[in-house]
Amino acid sequence: MSxxxxxxxxxxxRYRIGTQARRTLREAVASAFRSRPATADDxxxxxxxxxxxxxxxxxxxxxxxxGNGAGKSTLLKxxxxxxxxxxxxxxxxxxxxxxxxxxxxFHAELSGRDNIGLAGAVxxxxxxxxxxxxxxxxxxxxxxxxxxxxxKHYSSGMYMRLAFAVAAHLRPEILLVDEVLAVGDAGxxxxxxxxxxxxxxxxxxxxxxxxxxxxxxxxxARALWLDSGRIRQIGPAHDVVNAYLxxxxxxxxxxxxxxxxxxxxxxxxxxxxxxxxxxxxVSSAVVCNGSPARIGIGFTILRPAxxxxxLIDVLDEQHDLVFRTFHDDGDDEPGRLTPGRYxxxxxxxxxxxVDRPHWLLVQATIHNQxxxxxxxxxxxxxxxxxxxxxxxxxxxxxxxxxxxxxxxLAAED
Amino acid sequence: MxxxxxLVTIAVMVESSANAHxxxxxxxxxxxxxxxxxxxxxxxxxxxxxxxxDLKVRYQQTVLGVAWALLQPLALAAVLAVCFxxxxxxxxxxxxxxxxxxxxxxxxxxxxxxxxxNHGSACLxxxxxxxxxxxxxxxxxxxxxxxxxxxxxTVASIALIIVxxxxxxxxxIGLLLLPAAALLALAASFAVTVWLSAFNxxxxxxxxxxxxxxxxxxxxxxxxxxxxxxxxxxxxxYALNPLVGVVDAFRWCLLGSAPAxxxxxxxxxxxxxxxxxxxxAFRRLESRxxxxx
Numbered sequence: 001m002s003x004x005x006x007x008x009x010x011x012x013x014r015y016r017i018g019t020q021a022r023r024t025l026r027e028a029v030a031s032a033f034r035s036r037p038a039t040a041d042d043x044x045x046x047x048x049x050x051x052x053x054x055x056x057x058x059x060x061x062x063x064x065x066x067g068n069g070a071g072k073s074t075l076l077k078x079x080x081x082x083x084x085x086x087x088x089x090x091x092x093x094x095x096x097x098x099x100x101x102x103x104x105x106f107h108a109e110l111s112g113r114d115n116i117g118l119a120g121a122v123x124x125x126x127x128x129x130x131x132x133x134x135x136x137x138x139x140x141x142x143x144x145x146x147x148x149x150x151x152k153h154y155s156s157g158m159y160m161r162l163a164f165a166v167a168a169h170l171r172p173e174i175l176l177v178d179e180v181l182a183v184g185d186a187g188x189x190x191x192x193x194x195x196x197x198x199x200x201x202x203x204x205x206x207x208x209x210x211x212x213x214x215x216x217x218x219x220x221a222r223a224l225w226l227d228s229g230r231i232r233q234i235g236p237a238h239d240v241v242n243a244y245l246x247x248x249x250x251x252x253x254x255x256x257x258x259x260x261x262x263x264x265x266x267x268x269x270x271x272x273x274x275x276x277x278x279x280x281x282v283s284s285a286v287v288c289n290g291s292p293a294r295i296g297i298g299f300t301i302l303r304p305a306x307x308x309x310x311l312i313d314v315l316d317e318q319h320d321l322v323f324r325t326f327h328d329d330g331d332d333e334p335g336r337l338t339p340g341r342y343x344x345x346x347x348x349x350x351x352x353x354v355d356r357p358h359w360l361l362v363q364a365t366i367h368n369q370x371x372x373x374x375x376x377x378x379x380x381x382x383x384x385x386x387x388x389x390x391x392x393x394x395x396x397x398x399x400x401x402x403x404x405x406x407x408x409l410a411a412e413d
Numbered sequence: 414m415x416x417x418x419x420l421v422t423i424a425v426m427v428e429s430s431a432n433a434h435x436x437x438x439x440x441x442x443x444x445x446x447x448x449x450x451x452x453x454x455x456x457x458x459x460x461x462x463x464x465x466x467d468l469k470v471r472y473q474q475t476v477l478g479v480a481w482a483l484l485q486p487l488a489l490a491a492v493l494a495v496c497f498x499x500x501x502x503x504x505x506x507x508x509x510x511x512x513x514x515x516x517x518x519x520x521x522x523x524x525x526x527x528x529x530x531n532h533g534s535a536c537l538x539x540x541x542x543x544x545x546x547x548x549x550x551x552x553x554x555x556x557x558x559x560x561x562x563x564x565x566x567t568v569a570s571i572a573l574i575i576v577x578x579x580x581x582x583x584x585x586i587g588l589l590l591l592p593a594a595a596l597l598a599l600a601a602s603f604a605v606t607v608w609l610s611a612f613n614x615x616x617x618x619x620x621x622x623x624x625x626x627x628x629x630x631x632x633x634x635x636x637x638x639x640x641x642x643x644x645x646x647x648x649x650x651y652a653l654n655p656l657v658g659v660v661d662a663f664r665w666c667l668l669g670s671a672p673a674x675x676x677x678x679x680x681x682x683x684x685x686x687x688x689x690x691x692x693x694a695f696r697r698l699e700s701r702x703x704x705x706x
Contacts, residue, residue, distance in 0.1 A: 015704070077703070081439060081548040084700040089440035096437070101546045109470045121462040122547055130458075 003093060004055040005174055005205040006079065010088035013049040013074050013229075048074040050229045052088070056207065058173075061200040063220035063237055064209040065244055071229040072209040076100060076176045079207065094173030094205070097124055101178070103163035108152035112143055112162055115151050119166045133169040140195075141165035160188055168195045174205045190384070193218070213241050213286050214383050245284050257376055265373020269305050270364055273298035273341065275376060277360070286381045289353050289402065293380075297344040297362060306336045307367035310344050313375075315359040322358070322400045334367065351404060354397040355384035441700075447689075448552055448696040456550040463557035468564060482565040483572045486524055490517040497637045507639055510582055510668050514573075518667045519636045519660040521569050522598035526605065526656055528562040530627045533606030537614040541706045551699045552692075555606040563599055570595070573667065585669045594662035597677075597684060601655045604687035611691075611698045615705050635660050640676060652679040655687070 049071040056062050064072045077083045079090060080098035105122030106115050116137055120130040138144050141162040143154075151159055177196070193215055200206050200219050210216055216223055216237055223240035225233040233240050258272045276296035279287045287293040297310060310327040327344045328335055363375030388402065472478045490513045497503035498512040506515035536558045537544060537551075544551070570591065577584055584591075613619040634656040635643075643651050651657055658680025661673035 078439060081437070082545065083703040084441055085439065086441060089438060092437045092439065096548075098547055101542075104546045105543060107466055107470060109473060110466060114466065114469065118462045118466050121456075121459040122543060122549060124456075124549065125458075127458045127461070 002058055005058040005093050006056040007091045008052055008054050011049060011052040011078065011085050011090055012047060012087040013078060014086040015046045015048055047229050052231055054224060054231065054234055056205055058205055059203045060222065061206040061208065061220045063216035063223040064207060064226060065213065065216060065223055065241065066226035070226040072226055073178055075226065076178050076207060076209060080176050092174060096174045096176065097170040097172030098176040099167040102160055106151060106163060109150055111148045111150055113147045116166055119163065123167060123170050125170060129171065137165045137169050140168060157188065164192055175199060177206065177208045213245065213284065214288060217241050242282060261373060261376045267372050269301065269303045270372045271300045271302060272376065273300055275362060277378065277380060285379055286383060288383045289355060290350055292350045293348045295346040295360065299364065300341050301337045301339050304336065304338055305366065307334050308337050308364060309367055310364050312346055313361040313363065315361060316400055317357050319359065351388065351402050353382045354400065354402055355382050357381050445693055445697055448692050449550065453550040453552050456553045459549055459553045460557045460560060463553060464560035467557065467561045479568060482568040486517055486520040486569050489520050493637045503638050504642060507641060507670055508668060511580065514577065514580065514582065515664065515668065516636060517573055518664045521566060521573065522659045522663050523634055523636055523656065525562045525566050525598045525602045527627065529559065529602035529606040530623060533558040533602065534609035534613050534623050536606065537610045537702060538706065544706055545703050551702065552695065555603060555610050558606055559599055559603045562602060566595060577667065582668065584667050587666045587669055591666040594659065594666050597662060597680060598659045600688060601659060601684045604684060604691045607691035607695050608687065611695045614702050615698060630656065640673060652676040653683060655680040655683040
């Protein structure tokens with residue numbers, strides 16, 4: 001059993017917040033002559049990370065998940081030595097490469113060629129390593145024709161590809177990656193994911209944060225769930241991701257959302273009981289458009305309700321309606337629900353949604369009379385796994401839904 | 414004069430601890446200590462790329478390009494000649510050297526220091542995105558800043574030597590010591606860059622203080638006048654400005670002025686003190702850069 005690649009013991013990071021963040025020279029001079037007291041928690045301090053302990057074995061790929069502000073980036077910044085911990089320690093065995101942002105070290109005025117050298121050096125590559133990887137970087141980035149053009153004239157896609165290509169050819173023993181997959185179009189993301197899988201498979205130790213839980217499940221054997229700076233759970237990636245999803249639906253607690261909607265929109269006829277979004281039997285705020293997504297809605301009818309309809313609006317990121325669907329879309333005539341508990345399930349076909357963030361607005365209405373409250377809004381991130389446009393994977397999917405169009409092409413004699 | 418030469422010296426000093434990437438312990442820093450020079454040596458390619466980038470960007474989009482490195486001292490020498498010589502304020506330059514050449518020789522190291530004050534002091538703030546997103550030896554930034562000044566100094570020095578020969582004042586054997594004088598100028602500028610960039614990153618007050626410092630320093634440096642106009646009893650105080658010794662050394666090497674061992678040795682001493690204290694302060698403060706920027 002070899003020594004762990006990363007050992008973290010009691011790691012903590014405290015930030016001063018608000019006006020205290022940047023001290024003036026006068027305060028600094030004054031405090032330099034006082035011995036620093038062991039300050040108690042006060043409202044000007046925030047522990048971004050607290051009492052974090054874990055180890056990572058050599059060659060292991062550990063995913064780090066958690067909501068915004070959970071401490072994921074702080075953890076990586078400490079391990080990358082960008083910032084110092086306030087307490088505790090970490091021991092890192094091996095050369096560390098970090099990729100906390102795509103395009104770190106790029107300069108807009110310089111050509112692609114010059115930027116490869118600069119960004120490589122910033123990330124810790126030697127001139128020899130850069131020269132050795134040069135051709136592979138250009139091949140990966142697909143920018144050979146624009147090698148001597150200043151990067152300020154690049155399209156954002158080219159810029160991203162080049163930046164990621166440099167970072168992907170780093171050869172550290174330990175790689176820290178923060179959320180870089182969140183940028184770029186779907187084709188780019190898939191290419192990055194492929195490269196990450198290659199890195200992960202090559203025996204290097206990787207620490208990897210992402211909001212894309214699908215990527216975590218796919219790439220990582222183990223995952224670490226941070227919640228308000230503390231470790232909530234660490235273990236097999238699949239279990240941790242599922243636990244994270246069922247507790248926090250992409251930052252939204254579904255039980256709480258339902259309770260809030262009931263409290264806000266008290267109605268004599270209708271009450272929400274529960275909501276569930278799932279794919280392949282797993283509750284998730286992130287779905288792939290390669291398999292169907294199910295939305296389960298539990299509700300209670302309190303008084304006989306003629307013409308009551310449950311509906312789901314699927315909205316895009318700009319809150320424009322993509323489509324609306326009713327529970328009785330397939331019925332021939334209006335229904336009449338008797339009091340009692342009901343379960344409605346809506347199945348959205350696999351290849352309907354494009355790979356962008358969406359909103360689901362789950363509502364109920366009494367036809368021609370009134371909406372029941374304002375309904376419940378849920379975030380839904382859609383990832384591309386459906387086999388479409390395979391010949392040109394870098395093209396983003398255009399339009400607001402995937403048209404299921406049967407094409408045929410034949411030569412005419 | 415090449416900054417890489419001084420890096421080699423540093424590398425030889427720290428060769429014993431050069432075992433690269435064994436195991437890193439990350440913990441809150443407590444003690445005062447010197448920066449990890451072995452680490453800086455490992456990032457030498459970064460210094461090279463950063464300096465090359467600054468030069469490229471600086472000269473790529475200017476019409477006159479690298480000629481600016483010549484025009485700056487020449488134009489300043491012309492201003493000094495008009496203001497001080499033509500008006501009769503400044504005394505004759507010693508040794509029969511034309512006043513404007515005397516001024517030019519002094520301006521070479523001054524421009525290195527001016528670069529440290531104007532650009533070097535902002536080198537950390539300018540690279541905010543780098544500092545908050547990736548780890549590297551932080552000293553690479555001040556070092557790269559001084560390296561670009563070293564290139565300008567080399568170009569301007571060669572030009573002055575050519576002009577001196579053309580004007581019938583060829584440098585004497587003292588010219589061989591010019592690299593040492595240049596090294597002293599660069600070391601002093603590096604010390605200033607290290608000090609100011611660290612404090613500038615943490616306390617924005619410095620942004621307002623630095624222009625003031627530049628003006629005061631300009632007047633306290635023997636550019637428009639020879640050091641010999643300073644009353645001897647004030648000379649030890651005056652020489653605490655390390656640029657006095659540096660300028661004297663440049664004039665000594667280039668123009669064959671009287672050797673100024675007193676001011677030069679004071680300058681070496683003051684530079685060493687500034688450099689060591691600056692490096693220790695930088696090491697102490699660098700853990701806070703990423704959080705403060």
